Amino acid sequence: MISESMTKVLCFLEEDDSAGGVDAAAAAGAAALDVSGLAVSLTATESGLEPVACSSDTARSFEDAQFTLGEGPGVNAARTGTVVCVGDLTNERPDRWPLLLRELMGLRVRSVFCFPMALGAIRIGVLSATRHTASRFTPEQMDDSLALAAALTTRYLATMDEVPDHADALDFPESLEHAVIHQATGMVSVQLELPLSQALLRLRAHAYSTGRPITDMAHDIVNRRLRLSPTGDSTPPSLPVKD
Template sequence: MDPPEVLSLLARSFADTDSDRPLPVRLCETCVDTFQAQGGALTVSAGPGDRIAVSTRGAFERLEPLQEVLGEGPVPRALAVDRLVVMRVEAMVDEYPVFSHLAGAIGDGVTLYAVPMRVGPHVIGVLSLYVTDTPSGWDLDDLQFAADVVGADLLSNFELLDWSANAPFHQATGMVAMQLRIRPDDASALIRARAFARSARLLSVAQDVLQRRGLVSDDD
């Protein structure tokens, strides 16, 4: 496909989404539909450790939270190096061994495309698509163009993104850092480790910390 064709397909698909749903969700569904994927996610990053993500419903929606907890995987990699990352889920990947091992139990036979969303010289997030069938009719350049279009749309509507959900994690990180007298980065790593050990979401563990249930301690 060429860029005008991709843009036309995105526009038609977006028009068919539910206008009452949040913009990131509609854009995510648009990309999944346009590229005939079996699932997808949009991750927007305002800086290190400050991300929001939305996923389409289904088996693959657990893959984005898993990368967030572990701090490894195609999405963090695409953000860090500003390039499209392709991963066959059932294959062991040396760069992120824990994620690739656990992801195989969730999405065996899936190819994960993590595409940086570029706006000018900046990467504002990542478009993820989960594909079980061999792609036909589109290539990686089409994915990159679509990701950049979506990134530009998100940036122009940045005020519509809800960052308040991240507040408990940042508050819990500060609490643990003060309690244990460690750096915020180390406190964040401890919370992530607790979430991984419990197979829980980061915000769930952060709420426990804030409510003084299961505080992270030196024993962890």
């Protein structure tokens, strides 16, 4: 379950949609998790992972190193969609991340915990926590981190929205957990030749503009009672980018 301090961070993220919101959440999240650095990196098409918010210089330089070298636990987490935890980097097989591990001395990072930001096959980035000492995460810290990664995923998915006037739509409904929404996302992605991430946004934008629950709409799409049209504002397929 989620700790009290992380619950506060999640509430803050939900209410604050300012540009600095993620930076503030990273700083508060680092304190809640008792880590020396917390970083958010987004997946960019060509260049791999790009840091967008870092709570400390340590976090920043570790993210930069992974970004430059193109390898590291964060890169693995983003690519495989699985959580990657390394309790002690000095015990890691040298061939796992040969370039990064050689830089360790200068980076002052001993343990690292990377959580993919993803909704099924929609992968948008990774949340990474670092500590100066060898350590493990408690079950509560694991849950806290997963919840924070999920909240950031929601936030970035919303800000990727290219349809205007949905600033109030930052939060996904609870019903997003329903299978039918993911099925409809897959169908719309084929119909409109969009990546899954954009198909989901299209689905959501349509739900908001028509004022219908997204689950009802998804049912109509899956049962072929509704088909979204590629409207004039349709954009060429592209991968998620930061705003």
